[in-house]
Amino acid sequence: MSPIPFDEALRARVTQHLGRFDLRRRIDAGGLKRAAVAIVIAEADEPGEAAFLLTRRTPKLRAHGGQWALPGGRVDPGETIEQTALRELHEELGVLASTDDILGTLDDYPTRSGYLIAPVVVWASGVTLTPNPSEVAGAYRIGCAELFREGSPEILAIEESDRPIIRLPLPVATVNAPTAAVLFQFREVALAGRDTRVDHYEQPVFAWR
Template sequence: MKAFRFDDGLRSAITGHLGRFPLRRNPNPAGLKRAAVAVVVVEADQAGQAAFLLTKRTPRLRAHGGQWALPGGRVDPGETIEQTALRELHEELGVLASTDDILGTLDDYPTRSGYMIAPVVVWAPGVTVIPNPGEVAAAYRIECAELFREGSPEIVAIEESDRPIIRLPLSVSTVNAPTAAVLFQFREVALAGRDTRVDHYEQPVFAWR
């Protein structure tokens, strides 16, 4: 797997890739509620390698309890998607970032649970993660290189849909869409510089709520 050094060169490359990407944003998501997630690029512990932050939701949450997720949530009235991503990042993981730390955004991804998710890519050097126990059971730094594992992503047909589901095998677990779809596009666009779409990928049936 290719390693990604957490340095100014990587930050510049990600910013350039996102800046050249022909973004798709849905301004009128037909009954779907707006949400935003933060794909947070950090340094892996003592390794000098770039990583991203991934959370395991607390089982106590009514919806999505126990699932793997990126920091994020519903867009409040008057907020931009960037403001939402930064607010949720601070509320869930205690990470305080600013608009200057935003490198760009990825495509909207519609979910079966009624949301239109907008991913925001955030650069966060020297970060200390303090999970909010009311929302997050645990937080992990996953090296970006793991997104390029052999056999990843896994694309699987299901009887319930004419679209295949997407999932990513990571060191902590196999992660499903929508998180898997967002992270796969982050891999393809931000890290590899490829114009790859993911909104045609399905979520597993257990996430249809």
């Protein structure tokens, strides 16, 4: 599992892959609340290596407390999904990015908790993370190469659904959908250039609330 270099060649490649991807955006949310998350490509703790940013929600949050998540939240009235992703990134991690840093977007992913998540891929150079303690218990830079580790993703059948769940083993924890589904599509589409869909993957039963 070789590290993925954090350089302009990676930025160009990801932009190209997302630009030619046949994006599926739902015009009608079907009663789901719209939300956006930022998949941030930044430099890893190891200089020169590409990473993505992952957070651990503070246990104090009424919903999703303690869970692993990407920076993001509900779309406010009048906002685009891109504006939401950038706002949440700044509010949660203190990272100030602009629309020029957005490389593209991925498919909508519907959650069991009533949200329709739109992932926005953001390029961030030289960032310092300042987690907001009211929302984030910890912030981590995970090498993008970890998404390609052997045996990842894990696809498991469950009795409660006819759809399999997806989860990703990462250095900090094994992460479940929706975060796992979104990151798997990021791996497939943005990094590998493969048109892969993930909205058929289920979330674990504990997330059905």
